[in-house]
Amino acid sequence: MGTGSRTRGARWGRLPLRVRLVAGFASAMLVVLTGAGGFVYLRVRYALDLRLDEDLAAQSAQLTDAARTGAPLASAARTGPGEYWQLLDSTNHVLAAAPGLPAGSLLTPGQLARALHQLVRADRGTLLPITARPLRLYAVPVQPGAQPAPGQPAVTVAAVRRDQRDEALRELIGQLALANLAALAVASLVGYRLARAALAPVERYRGEAARIAAGETGVRLAVPATDDEVARLGRTLNDMLAALESALERERRFINDASHELRTPLTLLSTELELALRRPRTTAELEQTLRAAAADTADLIALADTLLALGVQPVQDAAAPEVDVSALVAGLVDRYRVGAAPDTLHERIVPGLAVRGDAARLGRVVTNLLDNAVRYGAPPITASVDRADGMVRLAVHDSGPGMDPEFLPHAAERFRRADTSRTSPGTGLGLSLVEAIVRAHHGELRICSAGAHHRIGAVFAGECRHPTNGTTVTVLLPAAPTSAAA
Template sequence: MARWGRQPLRVRLVAGFAAAMLVVLTGAGAFVYLRVRYALDLRLDQDLAAQSAQLTDAARTGTPLPTAARTVPGEYWQLLDAGNHVLAASPGLPADSLLTPEQLNRALRRPVRADRGTLLPISPRPLRLYAVPVQPGAAPAAGQPAVTVAAVRRDQRDEALRELIGQLALANLAALAIASLVGYRLARAALAPVERYRSEAARIATGATGVRLAVPATDDEIARLGRTLNDMLTAQDAALDRERQFISDASHELRTPLTLLATELELALRRPRTTAELEQTIRNAAADTADLIALADALLTVGTQPVQGDTAPTVDLPALVTDLVHHYRATTGADSDTLRCQAGPGLTVRGDASRLGRAVTNLIDNALRYGAPPITVAVGHVDALVRITVHDTGPGMSAAFLPHAVERFRRADTARTSPGTGLGLSIVDATVRAHHGELRICSAGAHHRVNPLFDVPCEHSPQGTTLTMLLPSEQVDEPGESTAGANLAPWPDQ
C-alpha cells in the first residue's frame, strides 16, 4: 500500500479507471454470454422435449423404441429400469447408463435435465440429457421400463460459446487498452497545469519574486486553483513587502535611541567625570533605555493575535474609559471642560481590557498632543455595536495622509517634531482588528474607513478630528438609541 501511494498520480488515476472499466466490461461480457447460452440451451431443450415425448409415449404403450424413436444424427436415447440398467438404447452409445444414481432417483419422480462433459476443457462427447419417468409416482417392477433418457450432442452449442468467450475476451482487452490509453492521455493533459504550477512554485521557492502562475482562461477546478494560488502569491508578496518595510522602519527607529545611548556612554568614558556627571549620564542612559523598551512593547503590541470572542472575558467599556479619563485629568491637570467623558452604563464587549485600554490611551494621547481642547471621549452604541469616539477640535490631518495614518512609523509632517514612536494608531488598528471591529478616521472634512466591516453612520462634529472604534457588543441596555455622540452634531458617513 505504501509503495502504491508513492506512484505518480496519473498512474493511480489510470489504474483506478482501468480497474473500473475491467469490472464494467466483465459484467457486460458475462451478461452477453449468459443471454447467448440461454438462447442456445432453449433450442436444445425444445428438441429434447420433442424427442422425449416420443420415447415416453412409446414406453407407456409398449411400442418398440427403435421404431418410435427419432433417428436424427446427434440425437440419442436410452430406456432404463429402476436399478439404472439399460433396457434399450440407440446405436452409438456405451452400454452404461447416461444417468448417475442420484440423477436416476430424481428422474423416477420428475423430469430431470443434466449435462455430460464440460465446456472447458473440451470434452470428447458433450451431451445434454432429459430424463422423464415412464409412470410418475408408481413403483416399477424389476426389469420394467422406468425412465426414458433423451440426449443430444452439444458440440455446436459449446463451440459457439467458446468462440463467444474468445471474442468477448479480445474485445474487452482491446476496449480496456484503448480506454486506459485515453484515460492516461486525459489524466496527463488534466495534470499538466498542476505540473506547471509545481515548477513555477519551485522557482518561487528558490527566491524568485513577482512570479505568477499561467492560468488558462477557463473556469474549471485547475483554473480556479491557479487563480487562488496567484491570489495567495500576491498576498504573500504584499506581506513580504510589509515585513521588509517594517524591518527597515524598525531599524531606523531603533537606530536613533541606540545611537544616543552609545554616544552618551562613550562621552562618559572619554575623560574622568564627577559623581554628579556620571549620575546624570546614567539617568540619560536609563531614559534612552526606557524609550527602547517602550518602542519594543509597541512593536510587540502591533503583532498581537486576535482575541477569541466566546472565551474572552467581558469588558465594561464605560467603566474602562471613565477610569482612563479620570487618570488623565489627575496626571495632566486637565479639567472637565478640557477633557470630557460621555459614557452610558451597560455597554460591554468580549476582549482584552488591557489592550483596549492601551488603544483608548493612544487615541487620547494623540488628541492631547496634536489636537486642541475640548477633547471628548464618548462610549455609546449603534445597532449591535459599541462605539468609542475620541474627538478634538484641532486642525486635524490632511486628506492625503488619512489612508496612511495607521501605517507603522508613519507620521504626519506636523507631528515629526513631536515625541512618539509613530506606532500609536498602528496599535489602535491592530487592537480593533484583533477584537473583530472597525476603525474610522475622520478629520477636517475627510473620512477614511481603515477596515470597513459595518454599515452604520458616523456621529460626530464636522470640525476637528474624530477617531471611532466600532466593536461587536455583548449586550446593549437600550437598543435603537446611540449615545456615542450625544452632545455632538450628527454627520453622515460617506
C-alpha cells in the same frame, strides 16, 4: 494482516497520482466489462439451451408415449445426426438405446432418482476443457408418481450433442475476452491521457512554486482561462502569493523602519556616554549624563514594548473574558482629566456595554487615542461609547485642524507620521498599535478627518456618525452576548 495492509497502502501511496488514477479507472472498467461480458454470455447460453430443450422436449414426448403404449421405440424415436435416446428401468439398467451410444446409462444414480418423479435436464461433458462427446439430456418418468419394478420401463432419456452449442460459446468467450482487453487498453490509454492533461496545470504550479521557494519574487502561476477546479485553485494560490508578498514587503519595511528608529536613541546614548568618558567630570555632570542615558534607555524600552505589542495574537472569543468597555473608558477619561484644563475632556458613555477580549490591550487602545487627541488635536475632546447594530462603538473626537485627507490611508501604518507632527515627540506607532489590537479583537478601525473617511478592516456595515469638524477615530468591536442582548 494489519502490517501487510499498511505496507501495501504505503507502496500504493508512493505511486504517481496519474498512475493511481489510471489504475483505479482501469479496475473499475475491468469490473464493468467483466459484468457486461458475463451478462452477454449467460443470455446467449440461455438462448442456445432453450433451443436444444425445445427439440429434446419434442423427442422425449414421442419416446414417453411409445414407452407407455408399448410401441417400438426405434420407430418412435428421432435418430437424426447427433440425436440419441435410452430407456431405463428403476435400477438404472438400460432396457433399450439408440445405436452409437457407449454401454451404460447416461444418467447418474442421483439424476435417475430425481427423474423417477420429475423432469430432469442435465449436461454430460464440460465446455472447458473440451469433451469428446458432450450431450444435453432430457429425462422424463414413464409413469409419474409410480414405482416401477426392476426390469420395467421407468425413465426415457432424450439426448443431443452439444458440439455446435459449445463451440459457439467458446468462440463467444474468446471474442468477449479480446474485445474486453482491447476496450480496457483503449480506456486505460484515454484515462492516462486525460489524467495527464488534467494534472498538467498542477505540475506547472509545482514548478513555479519551486521557483518561488528558491527565492524568485514576482512569480505568478499561469492560470488557464477556465472556471474549473484547477483554475480556481491557481487563482486562489495567486491571491495567496500576492498577500504573502505584500506581507513580506510590509515586514521588510517595518524592520527597516524599526532599525532606523532604534538607531537614533542608541546613537544618542552611545554619544552621551563617550562624551562623559573623554575627560573627568564633576558629580553634577555625571549625574546629568546618567539621567539623560536613563531617559534614552526608557525611550528604548517603551519603543521595544510597542514593537512587541504590534504582534498581538487574535482573541479567542469563546475563551476570552468580558470587558466592560463603558467602565474602562470612563476610568481612563477621569485619569486624563487630572491636571487638564477645565472643559477639555467630555464623555458620552452608555453604561454596561461589554466585549470579549483583553482589558489591558483595550486600555492601550483608549490610552493611545486619548494621547493623540490631547497631543495633536484641540479641545474640546469627547470620548463616547454606545451601541450600534449589535456592536460596541468607541470613538474619540477632537476639534483640531485634522489630518491631510491624503495621509488618512497611511495613518495606521508603522512609523508613518504626518508632516505637522514630525517635530513632536513620538515614533508613529500609536495608531499602528491600535489597529493591531482592534484586528486581534475582530473589530474595525475608522479614521475620519475634515470630511474624509478611511476604514481599516472593513468588517461591519453602517455609515460613520460623528461631527464633521476635527478628527474622529472610531473603534467597532463585536458586543459580548450579554451586552448585545441588553
